[in-house]
Amino acid sequence: MYPPKFDYYRASSVDEALSLLQQHGANAKVLAGGHSLIPMMKMRLAQPGVLIDIGRIDELKGIRVEGDTLSIGPLTTHAAIAASEDVQRLATALSDAASVVGDLQVRNRGTIGGNLAHADPASDLPAAVLALGGEIEARGPAGSRTIAADDFFQGLFTTALDENEIITAIRVPTGQGTRVSAYVKFPHPASGYAVVGVAAVLDIAGNKVTTARVAANGAFECAKRLAGVEQALSGADATAEAAASAAEHATDGFSADDFMSDIFASADYRAHLLKVYTRRALQKALERA
Amino acid sequence: MQISLTVNGRPYTVDVEPRMLLVHLLRDVLDLTGTNVGCDTSQCGACTVIMDGEAVKSCTVLAVQADGSDILTIEGLAKDGELHPLQEAFWNNHGLQCGYCTPGMIMTAYHLLQVNPNPTEEEIRHGLEGNICRCTGYHNIVRAVQEAAQRM
Numbered sequence: 525m526y527p528p529k530f531d532y533y534r535a536s537s538v539d540e541a542l543s544l545l546q547q548h549g550a551n552a553k554v555l556a557g558g559h560s561l562i563p564m565m566k567m568r569l570a571q572p573g574v575l576i577d578i579g580r581i582d583e584l585k586g587i588r589v590e591g592d593t594l595s596i597g598p599l600t601t602h603a604a605i606a607a608s609e610d611v612q613r614l615a616t617a618l619s620d621a622a623s624v625v626g627d628l629q630v631r632n633r634g635t636i637g638g639n640l641a642h643a644d645p646a647s648d649l650p651a652a653v654l655a656l657g658g659e660i661e662a663r664g665p666a667g668s669r670t671i672a673a674d675d676f677f678q679g680l681f682t683t684a685l686d687e688n689e690i691i692t693a694i695r696v697p698t699g700q701g702t703r704v705s706a707y708v709k710f711p712h713p714a715s716g717y718a719v720v721g722v723a724a725v726l727d728i729a730g731n732k733v734t735t736a737r738v739a740a741n742g743a744f745e746c747a748k749r750l751a752g753v754e755q756a757l758s759g760a761d762a763t764a765e766a767a768a769s770a771a772e773h774a775t776d777g778f779s780a781d782d783f784m785s786d787i788f789a790s791a792d793y794r795a796h797l798l799k800v801y802t803r804r805a806l807q808k809a810l811e812r813a
Numbered sequence: 814m815q816i817s818l819t820v821n822g823r824p825y826t827v828d829v830e831p832r833m834l835l836v837h838l839l840r841d842v843l844d845l846t847g848t849n850v851g852c853d854t855s856q857c858g859a860c861t862v863i864m865d866g867e868a869v870k871s872c873t874v875l876a877v878q879a880d881g882s883d884i885l886t887i888e889g890l891a892k893d894g895e896l897h898p899l900q901e902a903f904w905n906n907h908g909l910q911c912g913y914c915t916p917g918m919i920m921t922a923y924h925l926l927q928v929n930p931n932p933t934e935e936e937i938r939h940g941l942e943g944n945i946c947r948c949t950g951y952h953n954i955v956r957a958v959q960e961a962a963q964r965m
Contacts (some may be wrong), residue, residue, distance in 0.1 A: 529831075529832055555875075562875065575831070628925070632875075
């Protein structure tokens with residue numbers, strides 16, 4: 525099964541990629557690891573006339589700790605993120621999420637930048653990046669800008685990225701004091717994609733939760749914060765019981781129409797799973813405190 | 814577009830259409846038909862090869878992306894007429910039925926054992942998640958990887 529025909533350009537720098545993107549406009553797609561784009565092209569769900577391969581731009585790879593921020597190059601693979609001790613220690617939910625994307629071979633090729641830009645609702649990384657309060661740095665013809673993860677995911681396969689922009693970094697604050705986090709999901713038994721996945725990030729002082737950020741993917745058209753849970757946990761005891769009671773607020777503020785529904789899982793079932801997996805994510809994070 | 818790559822230690826320079834997939838380059842151009850196409854949708858893992866040291870699904874890699882790469886396929890495992898320990902372990906444990914998924918299973922297991930030379934049964938099963946076998950039920954495949962780990 526061949527993808528449709530396209531012209532192929534290999535960019536050796538971000539500037540070259542941006543100029544190619546400017547030149548070819550909406551007819552072009554950026555190719556990173558290709559593990560969302562190539563399958564879509566083979567299925568004729570995407571038929572770009574031009575592919576701009578950024579896969580060899582070394583400045584877009586790697587994981588760095590910069591003060592209280594973890595900076596991840598967009599071409600960093602899921603496997604590299606999952607294997608990074610810095611990510612495990614400083615952004616555990618992201619490490620959890622990266623380690624359960626697809627399978628071993630997919631994690632060896634798929635990249636965090638490609639994953640976030642693609643914004644598949646059932647993908648694992650968006651909830652983790654959102655719950656961790658991450659930022660996406662994007663560069664376009666007008667220069668660089670930083671987009672908060674809170675503003676980045678806008679809908680089904682839709683992000684705040686302009687079509688002539690490329691992600692140049694993903695930044696995750698590592699937090700002050702005791703921050704624990706976790707990501708858990710209910711994987712679709714055939715595809716492995718998240719039917720519902722929840723990331724929980726808790727700041728703990730003494731035996732109280734000072735701040736909670738909780739986000740889900742799979743449940744909605746894009747990753748979303750669970751405000752009801754966050755409010756219920758703010759100032760709550762850092763205990764499994766308090767987590768279980770807060771998880772009951774997972775669906776607060778959402779209506780039945782907000783939930784995805786398909787042949788495998790109805791909106792009702794996803795709403796149920798959201799509470800269950802919120803509880804599990806919170807409790808898993810607390811076990812790490 | 815002209816690309817150069819090394820496959821099983823042998824250098825090749827070939828002219829490919831940008832949309833050609835790595836698996837078709839291997840099978841149809843280089844005549845290395847040990848790598849199979851199964852689902853062709855990045856799920857079954859039959860097409861797994863080692864690219865620059867990592868297991869990848871060659872149905873989801875463009876040949877142009879493999880330009881300059883070092884590729885290892887199932888044909889490159891045996892040395893001087895001696896089967897690789899993984900191949901022998903699959904044989905000893907009957908880690909196959911029809912054999913279609915076997916090249917991909919072995920190449921993924923090869924990567925797994927490079928990264929984790931002494932995997933637990935659970936780690937083997939997690940590592941082989943991206944390889945689907947419709948015949949054996951995986952028990953003998955897992956045993957084969959366990960035996961290979963001991964011998965490698």
